[in-house]
Amino acid sequence: xxxxxxxxxxxxxxxxxxxxxxxxxxxxxxxxxxxxxxxxxxxxxxxxxxxxxxxxxxxxxxxxxxxxxxxxxxxxxxxxxxxxxxxxxxxxxxxxxxxxxxxxxxxxxxxxxxxxxxxxxxxxxxxxxxxxxxxxxxxxxxxxxxxxxxxxxxxxxxxxxxxxxxxxxxxxxxxxxxxxxxxxxxxxxxxxxxxxxxxxxxxxxxxxxxxxxxxxxxxxxxxxxxxxxxxxxxxxxxxxxxxxxxxxxxxxxxxxxxxxxxxxxxxxxxxxxxxxxxxxxxxxxxxxxxxxxxxxxxxxxxxxxxxxxxxxxxxxxxxxxxxxxxxxxxxxxxxxxxxxxxxxxxxxxxxxxxxxxxxxxxxxxxxxxxxxxxxxxxxxxxxxxxxxxxxxxxxxxxxxxxxxxxxxxxxxxxxxxxxxxxxxxxxxxxxxxxxxxxxxxxxxxxxxxxxxxxxxxxxxxxxxxxxxxxxxxxxxxxxxxxxxxxxxxxxxxxxxxxxxxxxxxxxxxxxxxxxxxxxxxxxxxxxxxxxxxxxxxxxxxxxxxxxxxxxxxxxxxxxxxxxxxxxxxxxxxxxxxxxxxxxxxxxxxxxxxxxxxxxxxxxxxxxxxxxxxxxxxx
Amino acid sequence: xxxxxxxxxxxxxxxxxxxxxxxxxxxxxxxxxxxxxxxxxxxxxxxxxxxxxxxxxxxxxxxxxxxxxxxxxxxxxxxxxxxxxxxxxxxxxxxxxxxxxxxxxxxxxxxxxxxxxxxxxxxxxxxxxxxxxxxxxxxxxxxxxxxxxxxxxxxxxxxxxxxxxxxxxxxxxxxxxxxxxxxxxxxxxxxxxxxxxxxxxxxxxxxxxxxxxxxxxxxxxxxxxxxxxxxxxxxxxxxxxxxxxxxxxxxxxxxxxxxxxxxxxxxxxxxxxxxxxxxxxxxxxxxxxxxxxxxxxxxxxxxxxxxx
Numbered sequence: 020x021x022x023x024x025x026x027x028x029x030x031x032x033x034x035x036x037x038x039x040x041x042x043x044x045x046x047x048x049x050x051x052x053x054x055x056x057x058x059x060x061x062x063x064x065x066x067x068x069x070x071x072x073x074x075x076x077x078x079x080x081x082x083x084x085x086x087x088x089x090x091x092x093x094x095x096x097x098x099x100x101x102x103x104x105x106x107x108x109x110x111x112x113x114x115x116x117x118x119x120x121x122x123x124x125x126x127x128x129x130x131x132x133x134x135x136x137x138x139x140x141x142x143x144x145x146x147x148x149x150x151x152x153x154x155x156x157x158x159x160x161x162x163x164x165x166x167x168x169x170x171x172x173x174x175x176x177x178x179x180x181x182x183x184x185x186x187x188x189x190x191x192x193x194x195x196x197x198x199x200x201x202x203x204x205x206x207x208x209x210x211x212x213x214x215x216x217x218x219x220x221x222x223x224x225x226x227x228x229x230x231x232x233x234x235x236x237x238x239x240x241x242x243x244x245x246x247x248x249x250x251x252x253x254x255x256x257x258x259x260x261x262x263x264x265x266x267x268x269x270x271x272x273x274x275x276x277x278x279x280x281x282x283x284x285x286x287x288x289x290x291x292x293x294x295x296x297x298x299x300x301x302x303x304x305x306x307x308x309x310x311x312x313x314x315x316x317x318x319x320x321x322x323x324x325x326x327x328x329x330x331x332x333x334x335x336x337x338x339x340x341x342x343x344x345x346x347x348x349x350x351x352x353x354x355x356x357x358x359x360x361x362x363x364x365x366x367x368x369x370x371x372x373x374x375x376x377x378x379x380x381x382x383x384x385x386x387x388x389x390x391x392x393x394x395x396x397x398x399x400x401x402x403x404x405x406x407x408x409x410x411x412x413x414x415x416x417x418x419x420x421x422x423x424x425x426x427x428x429x430x431x432x433x434x435x436x437x438x439x440x441x442x443x444x445x446x447x448x449x450x451x452x453x454x455x456x457x458x459x460x461x462x463x464x465x466x467x468x469x470x471x472x473x474x475x476x477x478x479x480x481x482x483x484x485x486x487x488x489x490x491x492x493x494x495x496x497x498x499x500x501x502x503x504x505x506x507x508x509x510x511x512x513x514x515x516x517x518x519x520x521x522x523x524x525x526x527x528x529x530x531x532x533x534x535x536x537x538x539x540x541x542x543x544x545x546x547x548x549x550x551x552x553x554x555x556x557x558x559x560x561x562x563x564x565x566x567x568x569x570x571x572x573x574x575x576x577x578x579x580x581x582x583x584x585x586x587x588x589x590x591x592x593x594x595x596x597x598x599x600x601x602x603x604x605x606x607x608x609x610x611x612x613x614x615x616x617x618x619x620x621x622x623x624x625x626x627x628x629x630x631x632x633x634x635x636x637x
Numbered sequence: 638x639x640x641x642x643x644x645x646x647x648x649x650x651x652x653x654x655x656x657x658x659x660x661x662x663x664x665x666x667x668x669x670x671x672x673x674x675x676x677x678x679x680x681x682x683x684x685x686x687x688x689x690x691x692x693x694x695x696x697x698x699x700x701x702x703x704x705x706x707x708x709x710x711x712x713x714x715x716x717x718x719x720x721x722x723x724x725x726x727x728x729x730x731x732x733x734x735x736x737x738x739x740x741x742x743x744x745x746x747x748x749x750x751x752x753x754x755x756x757x758x759x760x761x762x763x764x765x766x767x768x769x770x771x772x773x774x775x776x777x778x779x780x781x782x783x784x785x786x787x788x789x790x791x792x793x794x795x796x797x798x799x800x801x802x803x804x805x806x807x808x809x810x811x812x813x814x815x816x817x818x819x820x821x822x823x824x825x826x827x828x829x830x831x832x833x834x835x836x837x838x839x840x841x842x843x844x845x846x847x848x849x850x851x852x853x854x855x856x857x858x859x860x861x862x863x864x865x866x867x868x869x870x871x872x873x874x875x876x877x878x879x880x881x882x883x884x885x886x887x888x889x890x891x892x893x894x895x896x897x898x899x900x901x902x903x904x905x906x907x908x909x910x911x912x913x914x915x916x917x918x919x920x921x922x923x924x925x926x927x928x929x930x931x932x933x934x935x936x937x938x939x940x941x942x943x944x945x
């Protein structure tokens with residue numbers, strides 16, 4: 020932990036924490052209300068509680084339901100991945116046949132992509148945090164928000180049906196003409212993707228409208244937290260890209276159903292057109308997966324470095340730039356599919372350009388830590404893991420985006436390792452970090468720091484053991500999706516499989532920590548991390564049903580941590596400006612005691628709703 | 638300690654707590670949701686949301702228009718020939734009907750803005766009637782084609798080297814399905830093309846050109862089998878591709894018309910009950926926007942399918 024002289028950690032109270040820190044007792048609590056009244060006891064509470072939850076339009080409850088749903092699919096798809104890895108322990112068939120192996124990795128891919136990563140951060144953390152960060156009571160269309168959750172569940176149910184009726188063996192990309200010919204359950208699975216896509220669109224529309232139209236007074240675009248900027252960029256991609264995969268899936272389904280020839284070369288169609296359509300969605304979709312993670316990391320880097328996020332505007336606009344450029348690079352998945360060399364060169368060039376905004380972000384995060392008080396909590400450890408792993412994933416992305424190199428590496432484990440470094444090392448690390456960060460706000464309980472840090476170490480170690488070996492395997496020529504392999508790859512496959520067990524163990528520790536905290540965790544104060552965005556400064560933990568009792572007036576940027584601790588923080592030195600305001604010359608803000616929260620000025624702004632509203636005079 | 642206020646009250650803070658009846662704060666109009674500050678904000682939000690949804694609709698159809706464009710450029714003769722099977726008069730009639738319905742729906746928005754609820758109701762009903770007319774014409778167009786045997790997929794064999802025929806007119810080999818393609822292939826065309834395919838990757842243009850070059854032969858072959866070119870209009874062995882796209886695009890467009898009819902029906906009922914007024918007509922406006930997009934898509938479909 021590095022601190023500068025100006026920033027001795029402030030721990031004003033050392034008395035054992037009461038049940039709730041004084042001044043932070045949540046009076047209203049979205050987890051409990053609306054619900055049955057307290058005099059309803061025992062089992063009689065179950066049905067009213069369930070009914071209140073499944074019919075809720077409260078974005079916080081919808082976020083929590085999304086969190087449970089995506090965690091479930093993450094677990095199922097993760098178990099599939101462990102089975103795939105275990106089968107690859109030795110060449111040949113151990114306990115899966117080649118056919119079962121194909122279905123298993125497809126199950127892993129489809130579930131992870133369409134049922135976990137795409138809805139993960141926007142659906143759970145985004146839904147929960149976005150309206151509170153904007154200082155509003157709910158998203159613009161709460162019913163649509165609930166509808167999006169149920170549409171997602173409907174899509175997921177169809178996917179489960181597809182799996183139960185035999186699964187599919189096409190890989191998550193559904194490439195034609197194989198997906199036209201295989202006898203597996205392609206039809207229900209494509210419909211599942213189509214339906215789940217609708218959920219993505221509805222969430223995207225909701226977020227864009229909420230951000231545009233409903234920000235609290237004083238919350239200008241330049242004061243928006245970077246998580247909001249990221250979700251805004253994501254929503255644009257969701258709205259513009261998802262319909263295309265929708266129509267692609269419809270065309271594929273019709274082709275199988277009616278025997279028409281749009282993608283099937285035997286019927287006059289063009290299978291490469293399917294690849295164009297598919298990647299026109301699915302490449303932007305990888306930014307749907309990673310951009311929210313960028314947003315989470317920006318929040319974590321600022322809060323746990325205790326100073327302003329460096330290059331606020333650059334990070335904000337680079338999110339939008341990635342969203343836009345992301346639409347122009349889909350052809351880099353098709354370098355060896357027979358597209359013209361000219362388009363390959365252009366796609367390769369634009370792929371390099373994507374590296375610029377990504378690099379801007381990474382360098383700015385590193386700069387944010389520079390001369391800050393880096394506070395190594397669990398969320399920060401996950402954020403640092405992200406930084407390390409995403410950088411590897413991003414740089415290898417440039418490698419496979421290079422035309423000549425890709426011809427060698429195409430469809431090898433190198434590509435598998437690359438996108439796992441981005442998707443798992445990026446998005447999943449950020450999501451876990453974000454969960455540790457927002458967990459006290461979501462559930463009003465602190466997670467165990469000790470076990471959190473241990474889990475961060477185990478996950479980081481297991482992840483690298485699993486996937487770094489795959490870079491080596493891929494560069495040596497191990498093709499992806501193969502059921503068996505030559506003897507020279509045996510050792511590295513074994514290392515990778517054992518690494519996957521460490522990874523699974525680390526994730527189990529995270530899950531255990533979460534469950535433990537719900538029952539045994541210490542009550543969380545309103546602002547345990549001393550953060551400066553509205554969900555921490557103006558809402559109780561857990562928040563009230565309507566988030567705020569008074570609409571907040573935003574008077575400072577999202578990363579002006581100093582103003583929370585200084586008595587007269589609203590004057591001078593750029594505070595009161597935007598996210599990039601302030602010169603930072605005062606050094607980083609003090610570190611609060613997470614069990615007591617940031618105890619200074621800001622606690623006054625958390626309105627517990629105890630005061631009766633004054634009758635209106637005018 | 639001079640601290641500026643960090644909260645202001647711009648709304649009734651406890652509006653949402655009264656027994657779950659949202660938006661029943663004093664002085665708030667009944668349509669104003671509790672999480673909006675003002676009617677203007679709610680209207681703007683709803684309208685922006687609708688526009689975003691319409692963008693997704695355009696992109697959904699955009700995929701199909703791209704497919705149309707690609708196959709049209711690949712097989713220009715096929716498209717010009719197969720499109721003669723479509724009834725231009727019916728298509729033109731439908732275009733006029735749909736344009737008329739767009740007028741009435743726009744007029745109904747104007748009517749409700751002027752607080753003329755009765756006129757708004759009858760204009761919405763007219764819109765539904767016109768939309769129904771559109772679907773009836775579509776029904777006759779579809780059934781006519783079904784009678785001719787032009788069905789999506791099932792009864793068309795259009796693999797390379799096979800003549801498109803109508804059931805009962807062609808030889809027995811070409812009943813249905815992909816699997817029959819090889820059997821129906823009389824000679825070396827398939828093998829030649831397969832060879833070209835293997836040699837040149839996925840160059841479908843080559844396939845198309847090969848198909849075009851043998852079209853004269855296929856003409857003759859079709860005539861031998863008792864197939865009279867021109868009578869049923871189709872000599873191109875891949876005519877099914879055009880009709881696949883035709884059925885998919887007009888089918889999904891028709892589905893949108895049906896959804897629009899339901900939505901306008903709900904609007905009409907609510908207008909009859911006096912739910913909307915010049916103070917609040919957001920749903921009328923938004924459904925109107927949707928209906929215009931359905932109309933605009935047809936405006937593109939009609940010339941692309943029927944005229945050129």
